[in-house]
Structure formats: structure tokens, C-alpha cells
Amino acid sequence: METANNNLTMEFTITAGDFSTAGKAASEVKRILGQIGFPPAIIRRVAVATYEAEMNIVIHSFGGKITLFITPRKINILCEDNGPGIADIDLAMQEGFSTAPDKIRELGFGAGMGLPNIKRCSDEFKIYSEVGKGTKLEISIKLVE
Ligand SMILES: Nc1ncnc2c1ncn2[C@@H]1O[C@H](COP(=O)(O)OP(=O)(O)OP(=O)(O)O)[C@@H](O)[C@H]1O
Numbered sequence: 359m360e361t362a363n364n365n366l367t368m369e370f371t372i373t374a375g376d377f378s379t380a381g382k383a384a385s386e387v388k389r390i391l392g393q394i395g396f397p398p399a400i401i402r403r404v405a406v407a408t409y410e411a412e413m414n415i416v417i418h419s420f421g422g423k424i425t426l427f428i429t430p431r432k433i434n435i436l437c438e439d440n441g442p443g444i445a446d447i448d449l450a451m452q453e454g455f456s457t458a459p460d461k462i463r464e465l466g467f468g469a470g471m472g473l474p475n476i477k478r479c480s481d482e483f484k485i486y487s488e489v490g491k492g493t494k495l496e497i498s499i500k501l502v503e
């Protein structure tokens with residue numbers, strides 16, 4: 359965690375396939391934003407977006423990182439992973455679309471609601487993906503109009 363000029367940066371490394379640490383980044387973010395005193399509605403949106411992105415990196419990617427940039431005007435959440443990438447982004451963004459295998463569904467994931475949920479929580483949402491390279495999400499949540 360780094361602070362400068364009223365800005366705060368937090369970076370988390372996300373390990374693929376590790377369900378013992380999965381969700382830790384999102385809960386840490388929630389805790390810190392709560393301590394700072396952000397409005398509960400903002401904290402909820404940031405926590406949900408971070409959690410869904412974190413779980414996607416754990417479940418679907420080969421590992422990656424999530425970086426939050428907090429300024430007085432907005433919270434930006436950058437999620438980057440190392441492959442396998444998403445072949446059809448429009449399809450992946452559809453509610454209910456999931457490639458999660460049975461063993462992941464047994465853990466309660468794989469409803470195909472993560473990406474649509476992230477978009478709903480965002481004021482700005484961008485997704486870039488390249489098969490064989492990785493996926494990047496740029497999420498922005500406004501703190502002021
Ligand atoms: N970081 C990623 N890397 C590779 N594929 C991804 C990634 N994130 C999402 N996907 C693909 O997009 C699909 C839809 O993602 P989404 O988060 O909406 O649903 P899900 O993860 O399958 O289920 P849920 O989030 O409801 O538990 C995934 O099933 C997967 O095929």
C-alpha cells in the first residue's frame with residue numbers, strides 16, 4: 359500500500375487455483391476502504407467488482423494481479439492476468455455464460471454472473487483479452503459527480 363498526494367495504491371498478486379487464499383484481496387480492500395470511511399454503497403461496489411475479478415483470475419487464468427488506484431475523484435481497479443485469454447468477449451459478458459468445469463461448479467462458482475456483475479458495479483468498464491496472452495479489466499468507480 360502506497361500513499362501520496364491524497365492518492366492511495368494497493369497491489370495484490372493473485373495465485374491461480376488457490377482456493378485457500380481466494381477472496382483475500384477483495385476482503386482486504388473492503389477492510390481498508392471501511393477504515394478510510396468510504397460510503398458503504400461505494401465499498402460494496404468496489405468489493406464486489408474486486409471479488410469477481412479476483413475469483414476469475416483464480417479460476418480461469420494462470421495467475422495475475424489486481425491494482426487499485428484511489429484518488430479523491432475515483433477508484434480505478436486494474437486486473438491483469440497471464441492467459442489463457444478469452445476467445446469471445448461478447449459471449450463471456452453474457453449473463454449465464456460460463457466455461458467453469460463441474461468441480462468448480464460444485465464449489466458454488468460458474469453461474470456466469472461475474473463479468474456482468476463487475477460491469478453493473480462500474481461507472482466505466484473495459485475488457486481486453488488476447489488468447490494465449492491474458493485478460494485485462496479496467497474498472498472505474500466514481501467518487502464524485
Ligand atoms: N480472467 C479470465 N481468463 C480467462 N477466461 C475468463 C476470465 N474471466 C472470465 N473468463 C471467461 O468468461 C466466462 C464468464 O465469466 P464470469 O465471471 O461472468 O462467469 P464465471 O466465472 O464462469 O461464473 P461466476 O463468476 O458466476 O462464478 C468464464 O466462464 C470464462 O470462460
Ligand SMILES: [Mg+2]
Pocket residue numbers: 410413414468471472473
Ligand atoms: Mg466469474
